Amino acid sequence: MIALDSRPRLAPKARIRFDRKTARYLLLYPERGLVLNPTAADIAALCTGEHTVHTIVERLTEKYASQPRAQVERDVMAFLATLAERGLMRTDP
């Protein structure tokens, strides 16, 4: 479980780029890539090590005002877990 006050940061091997063909962001890492949906792309862009998970949830709740906060929090947690499982995320204390 990822703590709400941790500050996630993309692992050095991960790089985000825009894909003109699909108009989506891709998260590239050795031999592989993840296609990011708009929410995931927003979360990934905030994984800089500066923001806490709590702040990321706040920011996304503002942006996606039609979605309940609990839902946004679940989305953030699920995506961060995916990143962690693939070794694409570091959490700075």
Add this chain to the structure above:
Amino acid sequence: MSDEYRPYTLVAELTYRCPLRCVYCSNPVEYTRHTDGLDTADWLRVFREAEELGVVQLHLTGGEPVLRDDLEALVEGARAADLYTNLITSGIPLSRERLARFRSLGLDNVQVSIQDVAAPSSDRVAGARVFERKLQVARWVKELGFPLTLNVVLHRENLGHVEEIVALAEALAADRLELANTQYVGWALVNRRVLLPTAAQLDGARRVSAAAHARLRGKMEVLFVMPDYYSEFPKACMDGWARRFLVVSPDGLALPCHAAHTLPGLVFENVKDRPLEAIWRDSPAFNAFRGDAWMPEPCKSCERRAIDFGGCRCQAYLLTKNAAATDPACSLSPDHGLIEAARQEALSAPDDGFEYRAPRPAVRK
């Protein structure tokens, strides 16, 4: 062309030259017939054209890519095209200074191959005394802040060492460990008798690797690639013919896979003669095995045909002399007996030595 056929990865074989002589090298057995026909400007154009086509991942490989003096310019151009750029090297001959230059030019990842966990056995397979140097290079890769992929090709002589290989990868702080069982094309097919493991050896290695995979999740990616000689169904070779991968050989041939030019009857076009996009879309060789119209039975009516695409065309040709046959590695193939015979042979294979990669005619050691 639909997204069904979009290359995501360009494999740039910058040269077939290499100071090593690995007994399983997947370069063509007649590699000396292919010269380095593309200059810096050609390659940079190929990178840009590939990116236009949809490529996002670039492998700089060979042979040994660091033998190219213009590798700095190529790395720089690859990053300018926003490609995720991976250098696949044996680590020989590579200095810390040059690696640092690649780092500052934006190289994303470095893959170093070792042959085994100790110098004598590793060097025996590489055909040169290079093991310690390779470890040094792997350490530099990490010191300079690169992600490190450690690649080990598995066969009967090192399958029993997977536990030690994992420990070595951990000690080197590798981010990804590829335990890739030998694919029997190129020099590996020449040496199949001495390389092909038994089912029991393979099982042991697979168990060790699965445990490491689970234990290291999130820290190091452990990938175990089964040899299809021991799988019920073949792998989706290259994710399907001319579907996700594009290979350009040192002399400039655009290929759906690095061994495709061993297939007779297919004419592969040169990137110097035609834009990559036109080759990818229109070239008869690229279209030869797309879709399922070319498939024979049992593939044609098999529900796995959209999963494995009938297996590997090169393997089909090398074993049956028919590139459009069902991959004999498939248990449903009428030629599967060829694979069973090879497995049988592995049970009793005498160690009569390797044939090293060398300009043909080769000398037996």
